[in-house]
Amino acid sequence: MSELLALPWHEARAEVSPREYLDACLDAIAARDGAIRAFLHVNRDAAGDGLPIAVKDNIVTTDMPTTCASRILSGFRSPFDATVISRLRAQNAAIVGKTNLDEFAMGSSTEHSAFGVTRNPWNLDCVAGGSSGGSAAAVAARMVPAALGSETGGSVRQPAALCGVVGVKPTYGRVSRYGLVAFASGLDQIGVVTKTVRESADVLGMIAGHDPMDSTSSTHPVDDYASELEEGVRGLRFGVVREAIEQLTGEVRENFDAALAVLRGAGAAVEEVSVPSISYAIAVYYIVANAEASANLSRFDGIRYGHRSSSARTLEDVYADSRAEGFGAEVKRRIMLGTFALSSGYYDAYYGRAQRVRARLRHDFSEAFRKFDFLLTPTTPEPAFPVGAKTGDPLSMYLSDIFTAPANLVGIPAIAVPSGFARNGLPLSLQIMAPHFAEKAMFRAAAAYERETQFWREKR
Template sequence: MLYKETLHKLIELTDNKEVTPKDIYDSLLRRIKQKDTDINAYVSVFEEFAPNDKTGILRNIPITIKDNMHIKGKKTTCSSKILENYTAIFDATVVEKLKNEGSVFIGKTNLDEFAMGSSTETSYFGTTRNPWDLTKIPGGSSGGSAAAVASGEAICALGSDTGGSIRQPAALCGVVGLKPTYGRVSRYGLVAFASSLDQIGPITKDVEDAAILMNIISGKDPKDSTSADVAVDDFTKYLNTDISGMKIGVYDKVLQDCSSDVGKSMEESIDIFRRLGCELTSVDLPNAKYAVSDYYIIAPAEASSNLERYDGVKYGFRADNYENLKDMYIKTRSQGFGTEVKRRIMLGTYVLSSGYYDAYYLKAQKLRGLIKQDFDRAFEQFDVIIAPTTPTEAFGIGEKANNPLQMYLSDIFTIPASLAAIPAISIPNGISKNSLPLGLQIMANVFREDNIFKCASAYEKEFNIIKNLPLD
């Protein structure tokens, strides 16, 4: 039953010689065999335990990686046909850092193709199912990582978040997911989707595990010029602290767009924070309501540029029959990309095209500045801002698959933090009447993950659903 445990508990058990890393690995492999036919959280599973001779905090405990980050010698598919046979030729910096702390890896998890989606339904390898209810989506795009952690198919995992891709699936699967400040974690070796937004972060069973992983993966990296030269704290020192007197802004305007379950869980959160001695006041972010429009101009624009590299020449799939070089490009890309990826590349091409650039792209960049200013102003007054992670519980598989706009709107509460480059966590916040988990989002100012950890850890001690996770 080792697969049920948290990372910090397993570190303790390993140190006390009560279990060996191989025991943990075998327990996980059995769990994956038992569950993954139904859940489909993994794109690839490494059957063989390959011990790591580095002595670090991770003590050969297996970590799970979203399949858009490179582990040298293993496939990185991005859940796309175009990279179905791509083998990584170097380690992502986060992977290298985990290896240096003595980790091993057990597999790579499913995602929406190139991380473009909110449900993991756009994966070329089939949808991942929510372990709480197999008829529901697990969220996305890190749906495989979140479902694996929630179901005990992973001890903990890394995901990536561009507009909510860590926080939304964490919320819908009842686990913890942190998107760090933009620049906190190197993206070297993360396949690019929208470079001004992409961040890597942990998906874990509890807040302590998130802090442990953040301690390892954070920091300036010469290989990623956008990584920030900001000192990395020991985030575990912010766990289990007294948070009385902390100033919390409640972004309650959005509650009118939420299900009654989500509204009720937010009311309870406010009570819990009051009990912990925090000062709560309503906060307005007047321009955050435009975040979905803003994001679906900026992110596809960047994606259309980033995905130009898939041309059937340097790596990946190449179409079989073509007339000339241009025809080869077109056939390769048309056969290699799925519908949502094509839609976003085209949306990005459109908003960048001559005649539309000023109306869309330039305007969106200005609006992004305004949204950022809303947060800057709010953080003069507040230590953190809270809001629901999602407007509703997990929706049904297929329910929004043919309605891209409705799918995009499911990220309405996670996108503002992405655009503002601020850190935000989703922690479990109760269970809906349909027995599905809900998430509470805690946002802080840039590089103030300390406030997030203080707040999330104190809250989790008062209220959590770890005993309810579908681990049996």
């Protein structure tokens, strides 16, 4: 591997010309992606004197296809760029390719892609996580210094954790979603994957901010995220979520305890805190997210773009046959669950109830943030699992997101930082959650932990 690509972007760009760095990325993709399959499309003509970056293939681009890893979007080419793409281009970024994902970002392993499984660079027999598995694997394998992903319930942080890289989910509304293909609009947010905390802070700074094209994007001022990375954590208060650590066993628990010791050693106050409703987050998530998905995915109807069934004879058939042929099994399952939760007779018991528990979850988090600057859990309950281990049991796959989904339901920012390795050599990860719009403080805390541990230097 190119030693250049092992360096953080802000160090590498002082060493070589932008063209040399971009060529090193394209060479690394050519050399490594045959085994990993992080990319669905590579733009070998990518240009730009700035950051080379990969983009999850549910973010629309005019110069490359956008598939959402679904057959239903076969042949689709977006007539416009997503706002994050326009912003990156305006800052001379080179969009080097589109990365693999679970179809429509629905999954936790990138196995639910219509175009093949992305492999974990640390062990090719294991999953890269998901749904932004291609973005996480591309950065972990040092093919690009940064990638964009998207989050609805942990789809940036969970694959970042499983691939041993940094993953950031910003506050709901921090980044424009114009041109992000909608999954669950009350939860979706574009996030960032990089090797180091500093690079994540830099990339978020490039894409954050209000956008008139997305009325849910916030007008809250964008902070200089990299301005306090050296400040340390002395005196800062970290709450350890009791209900989460009660579920931990074995080496994940040991690894998490070691991370807490590092923070204490750096001068932070680390204490347990109860967030009683957090254990219900996955149940809430799979009602709320699927209900919204069932509505959002109604646009894939075989009429305006994408796949149309050749056997359809009536208008009703165009809808039902095109969708049956175009969507994969997991997407159908989620549309079915969401349609059920919103259907007459079940709305109050499922969707209504889930939204009330979500309100309680928001309340419990705001109570915890009265006493603590940050909340801590591991990012995932286990390291990367073997390909095929969970595809036959959707519920066990859903539980991969048990520690990440709460931040989406509450709308707060959260970051996954490499925290070492399991005995089988696979990466583990610490999650730091912060209050709404406290990204700058969150990066500061994550950078302090990273500085003490340096796990990012281990590479594949």
